[in-house]
Amino acid sequence: xxxxxxxxxxxxxxxxxxxxxxxxxxxxxxxxxxxxxxxxxxxxxxxxxxxxxxxxxxxxxxxxxxxxxxxxxxxxxxxxxxxxxxxxxxxxxxxxxxxxxxxxxxxxxxxxxxxxxxxxxxxxxxxxxxxxxxxxxxxxxxxxxxxxxxxxxxxxxxxxxxxxxxxxxxxxxxxxxxxxxxxxxxxxxxxxxxxxxxxxxxxxxxxxxxxxxxxxxxxxxxxxxxxxxxxxxxxxxxxxxxx
Amino acid sequence: xxxxxxxxxxxxxxxxxxxxxxxxxxxxxxxxxxxxxxxxxxxxxxxxxxxxxxxxxxxxxxxxxxxxxxxxxxxxxxxxxxxxxxxxxxxxxxxxxxxxxxxxxxxxxxxxxxxxxxxxxxxxxxxxxxxxxxxxxxxxxxxxxxxxxxxxxxxxxxxxxxxxxxxxxxxxxxxxxxxxxxxxxxxxxxxxxxxxxxxxxxxxxxxxxxxxxxxxxxxxxxxxxxxxxxxxxxxxxxxxxxxxxxxxxxxxxxxxxxxxxxxxxxxxxxxxxxxxxxxxxxxxxxxxxxxxxxxxxxxx
Numbered sequence: 001x002x003x004x005x006x007x008x009x010x011x012x013x014x015x016x017x018x019x020x021x022x023x024x025x026x027x028x029x030x031x032x033x034x035x036x037x038x039x040x041x042x043x044x045x046x047x048x049x050x051x052x053x054x055x056x057x058x059x060x061x062x063x064x065x066x067x068x069x070x071x072x073x074x075x076x077x078x079x080x081x082x083x084x085x086x087x088x089x090x091x092x093x094x095x096x097x098x099x100x101x102x103x104x105x106x107x108x109x110x111x112x113x114x115x116x117x118x119x120x121x122x123x124x125x126x127x128x129x130x131x132x133x134x135x136x137x138x139x140x141x142x143x144x145x146x147x148x149x150x151x152x153x154x155x156x157x158x159x160x161x162x163x164x165x166x167x168x169x170x171x172x173x174x175x176x177x178x179x180x181x182x183x184x185x186x187x188x189x190x191x192x193x194x195x196x197x198x199x200x201x202x203x204x205x206x207x208x209x210x211x212x213x214x215x216x217x218x219x220x221x222x223x224x225x226x227x228x229x230x231x232x233x234x235x236x237x238x239x240x241x242x243x
Numbered sequence: 244x245x246x247x248x249x250x251x252x253x254x255x256x257x258x259x260x261x262x263x264x265x266x267x268x269x270x271x272x273x274x275x276x277x278x279x280x281x282x283x284x285x286x287x288x289x290x291x292x293x294x295x296x297x298x299x300x301x302x303x304x305x306x307x308x309x310x311x312x313x314x315x316x317x318x319x320x321x322x323x324x325x326x327x328x329x330x331x332x333x334x335x336x337x338x339x340x341x342x343x344x345x346x347x348x349x350x351x352x353x354x355x356x357x358x359x360x361x362x363x364x365x366x367x368x369x370x371x372x373x374x375x376x377x378x379x380x381x382x383x384x385x386x387x388x389x390x391x392x393x394x395x396x397x398x399x400x401x402x403x404x405x406x407x408x409x410x411x412x413x414x415x416x417x418x419x420x421x422x423x424x425x426x427x428x429x430x431x432x433x434x435x436x437x438x439x440x441x442x443x444x445x446x447x448x449x450x451x452x453x454x455x456x457x458x459x460x461x462x463x464x465x466x467x468x469x470x471x472x473x474x475x476x477x478x479x480x481x482x483x484x485x486x487x488x489x490x491x492x493x494x495x496x497x498x499x500x501x502x503x504x505x506x507x508x509x510x511x512x513x514x515x516x517x518x519x520x521x522x523x524x525x526x527x528x529x530x531x532x533x534x535x536x537x538x539x540x541x542x543x
Contacts, residue, residue, distance in 0.1 A: 048429065074431035086426040088419045095415045103431035105412045152430060 001026045001187055002047070002078075002156055007056030009039075009046045016042040018211040019056070024156065029178075029188040031198040031219060033232055034208035040191045041083060043208065044160045047189075048080050049073045061155070075103050079154030083161045083191075085145040089134025093125055096133050096144055100151030111151075118147040139170035146177060157181065158189045163197070175201060195232035199223045207232070251383035256505040257498065258381075262390040262459060264497020265397040266292070267516075269452035270474025271481060271489035272404065273445035279408070279484045280417045280441035283344045287328065287352035289471020290359075291446045294321045295453025296462030297359060300368040310373055318450045324355070325446025329439045352467065359464040367463040370454070393455045400448055401490045408486070417441060469513065473500075476520035482530025492531060 002024040009017040016039045024030045034040050045051040047058060049070040058066040060076055068076065079100075088096050097118060101111045119126035122143045128136060133144055142162060149157060159178065163171040171194070179201050182188060192198035199205050199219040207215035207228060215227065222228050270288055277285045298317035302308040308316060328351055336347055373392045378385040408414035419427045420437045427434050453462065477496045481488030496516055504512040523530060 050425065050428075070425075070428040071431050071433050074429065080429050082426060082429060086423055086429075088422040088426065090422045091415065091418055095418075098412060098415060099419045099427070099430050099432065102412065102416055148430065 001061060002189070003057075003059040004043075004047070005057045005059070007046060007058065008054040009042055009051055010054055011042050011051065016211055017046065020208070020211070020213050022206055022213065022216075024187060024189050026187055027185050028204065029182045029186075029190060029202045031195075031202035031205040032189065032191045032208060033193070033195040033198055033205060033228075035231075036193070037210075038208045039211045040208055041160065044080065044083070044158060044191055047073075047158065048078065074152055074154075077153075077155035079149040079152040079157055081142075081145050081149045081157070081159040081162055083164065085138075085141045087133045087136075087141050087144050087148065089132065091133055092130050093133050093136070093144060094129040096148050097125075097151050100148030101153075103152055110153075114151050114153065118150060122147060138166050139173060142166065142170075142174055143177070146181075156187045156189065158191070160191045161193065162190070163192065163194050171197070195228065196223065199228075252505060254382050254384035256501045258384055258386050258390060260498035260501030261494055262387075262393050262497070263456075263500065264494035265393045266452045266456045266470070266493075267473050267477045267496050268490045268493025269397055269400060269448055270470055271477035271493050272400065272486055273449045273452075274475060274478040275484050275486060275489055276404070276445040276448070277441050278421070278478075280421045281344070281438055282341050282421055283333075283348065284475070285348045285442075285445065286345065286471060286475075287348045287355060287467075288445065288449055288474060289467035289469070290352045290355035291321050291325065291449030291467075292453035292456075292470050292474075293359060293462060293464065293467035294324060294355065295450025296370070296457035296466075297363050297368065297453075297464070298450070299370055299454040299457060300363070300462065303370060304368070310371065313370075314373070314451075314454050317454050318447050321450035321453075322443045322447040325442040325444075326439065328446070329442035333438070333442070334435065352471065356464060356467055359467075363464055365464060367461040368457070369461050370457040372458045373455075387459060389455070389458045393459070396451055396455050397490070397493075400451065401486055404448075405486050413437075413440075473513075473516040476516040476523075479520055480523050480530055482532045485530065485532050488530055488532030 004020060004022045006019040006021050007017055008015070008019060020043060032040055032043065042051060046053055049068050053066045057064055060078060065073055065076055088099060097115055098111070101114060104110055124140055125144060125147060128140070133141065136144060162174050162178065166174065175197050178188065178190065182201060190198050190202060199222050202219040204217065205219050205222045206213055207222070215222065215225065270292055273288045273291065274284060277283055295317050298320045299313045302313035302316045303310060332347060332351060333344060336344060372387070372389040374388055376388045378387045408418060416427070416432045417437045417440065419432060420434045424434050473496060477493040478489050480496065481492030496519060499519065500512050500515045503515045
């Protein structure tokens, strides 16, 4: 569905992505893990058209979407739950959802239906529908950001660090939501620092390190991988070093 | 007899205060539209009012258009000026900070004023009222028919804008652009189009105010700056970005000015707006009608 072939991107003068390849098949949940500064966010920005691609191709459903503007990439069917949520804090919760469905604005019946579905999934958002989105708690804002992306009826949902800055209990809740989305058969690209949680709910995973893909494989396999365990899970590091 | 005279004065000052206040309200609304979408304070807003009046003079006086044709032709011309301002200046500076963009609007206001001086000269111009008729006398105070037009135009604009921004998806999309431009792009809103629309819309509204007020108070090339400043006072007083607040604050400001001119001295008239602006900024920076909650969530 989504295929990146050896892409190179510069972030300012920094060569942030050095020939990264990745693919996501329909119905799959794919995790992308890596430390701070590994290039995860640059990769997301590149797919979504916010950063210019230097070399390589980004193919989505057989079309090369490299060079498309962010506005057009949403219309192709890729919706983003951005890092740090980025909801419209001075608009009401309801208006945020309507903006999520902006590209389908000519189909008001579909929009009303999607809105209803979102409110069924997250009753708290219905309760707060007339409140300014900036007054929601962090977890509620994340639910709103996810809902806003769903309103675009994406074929591929990209989630950039959905657990960032949230309390442990709320993170659990967010991962539960992602698991549910996966079980509905959605195609998800999940970018996370929380490697264990991300790999546990993913079919496959990629590990990005300083702009290069260093590992890839099935989620369960990566969880057991020595290198991943040492670098990202912090588990049994001592045993591995001593072995 | 004396008491009757006092009541008449009061009524007369109220009427003229509301009329000029409606114009301040429209200028304030012009600020709010651009502010709502871009967080830019467009200090060329007063020049749009001036240009509206002078273009109407050109269409009616020189080209002999009928009055309503001249009204709409002037609005279209100024809307084009707003279009050009966004398309050829603001858009090219889009990587600049909001503060730099605000300074750019000051530059544009100076250019517009200079151009108007070259085009129309330094003399004030007048226009006939939209509809002929002698002033209506209410309790001894004279109400010009044109004052009713000014109020009518303002109310129509306020109502339609409030509906547009709070009930239409395009209106909300414009607000979303102001709130978070990159998130707005990610949901598929074409931000540049919305910014362009905001400049065109507020230029058109400024022009409408300019055409409506010219029959009452005349128009000349350098009226823009003061109108712009007072309109900004009204916008701040009403809470930046709040249309209803801008409307009420504009009327209040007009009334305050008119009473000051009538009961104190007309020399202090222009200071009223500035004093009110200072008081608001000191004591209630979110404005009389702005919500403190929303103000906290905004950057400016």
